[in-house]
Amino acid sequence: MSTxxxxxxxxxxxxxxxxxxxxxxxxxxxxxxxxQPGQCPEEVLDECRLDQERIYTGAPPAGPPERPQAQVVLGGRPVFRTDRQMPPLLVLTAAQARRVAEFLEQTDFDALWDSARDGLLPRYGGATAESETSRAFATTHQELREFYAHTAAYGNAVVKCRSKA
Structure with missing residues (x-):
């Protein structure tokens, strides 16, 4: 089962x-x-990209503080689901989403990768797979950058959901 x-x-x-x-x-x-035209934009990150949080915070995904870089992937105000066994939904206000968009726009992916690579590479095949691994994380970074830029341009909030499939 994937997350x-x-x-x-x-x-x-x-x-x-x-x-x-x-x-x-x-x-x-x-x-x-x-x-569907007219629908809110949506981004879906697959299982390995949940580690994307490490690119922005330099730490494992867990309880990020209220900084834009910590809110990119797993940050937000938790809203507990009706089924308490499920992980909470996370909500970013429009102002928080705008700050995340600004952070992503101003951030150099290569600098982020340099600070996170030692913690990520062992999980993805080591140094021999660095080019492929870095490219995958860079692609997700670009997708997140585009998502948040579009979201901020429309003054939208963001809701996040972790699910098993």
Whole structure:
């Protein structure tokens, strides 16, 4: 079973603090949501990219502080689900999403990679796989950069959901 992280942009005035409402945002198939005109943009990160958090924080994904770089992947205010066995949903306000977008726009991926590479490479095949591993993380970085830039341009909030598939 794989773990996925889904990020959804939500118009700030429409955002609800209801776990049931937030869960419904993720009820449809990700591919379907992505391609429907007029829908909020969505980004889906696969299992290995949950380690993307290490690129931004330099530490394992766990309880990031309130800094833009710590909010990129797993940061946000937790909203506990109706099923308490499920991981909480995470919410970034429009202002927080804007700060994350600014951080990503101003950040040099190569500098981030240099500070995180020693902790990541052993998990992804070591030094012989560095080029491929770095490229995969750089691609996800670019996808996140585009997602947050688009989200900030529309003044949207972000809701995040970790799920098993």
């Amino acid at each position: 996925y992280l889904r990020l959804r942009a939500v118009p700030a005035p429409a955002l609800r603090n209801s776990p049931a409402w937030l869960e419904r945002l993720f009820a449809s198939d990700a591919a379907t949501v992505r391609h």
